[in-house]
Amino acid sequence: MTKDFKNKLSTKQNSDMPILNGWLVKAERQKSPHFSLRDKSATVYLLVVHNISLPPKQFGGGYITDFFLGNLDRSANPYFEEIAHLKVSAHCLITREGQIIQYVSFDDKAWHAGVSSYQSKENCNGFSIGIELEGADDISYTEEQYHSLAKLTQTLQKNYPDIKDNITGHSDIAPGRKTDPGDAFNWEHFYHCLKSS
Secondary structure, eight states: OOHHHHHHHHHHHTTTTEEEEEEEESSSSSSSSSSEEEEETTOOEEEEEEEEETTOOOSSSSSSHHHTTTTOOOOOOOOOOOOOOOOOOEEEEEOOTTTTTEEOOEEESSSOOOOOOEEEOGGGGGGGGEEEOOBBTOOHHHHHHHHHHHHHHHHHHSGGGTTTEEEEEHHHHTTTTTOOOOOOOOOHHHHHHHOOO
16 A cells, blocks of 8 residues: 555545545644654654643733744743754644644754653653643643644544554653643543544
8 A cells, every 4th residue: 555545545434534645634724944854763652741831820822833944033031042043843832822833854854852861761852752732840731732633643544543542742752851732631531522523
């Protein structure tokens, strides 16, 4: 079965949120230069949940997209001076309103996990998909975000079936270094949304 045929097939399998060639058909697309080609022999089997807000604990403004595209204006906020040089991306961002923006094809490696390990396997970027929620560790996430994350997770599980129950937070694959998605992320509620969507 060719890759193109499999992609067309996966589009038919989930018409609500179709994926074609690693991209969500109906999501806003902002292509980040911060990615690597995924090893063709690699199996995608992990979904990593993150949070991000720029400036910290402030929402809106488009700065997250600027950051992932390498276009962050250092003069817009003193904090940006510290991070503007970083080359970071995620596959998708879910805004406070539940909008999904995709930056990197799911078939490629986004630069989201950094130094990381899952079930004793290092370098999680190689086998994972990274989803950022616009938020902070100690600020409640919105219902729209839980709903969008659940629908996106279902889509990814259908198109990358090895993900199954391999869903974790950034803090779990980089303990001591990362804390997101934080105590504010209600895993129980997320799994409830996942089952009921």
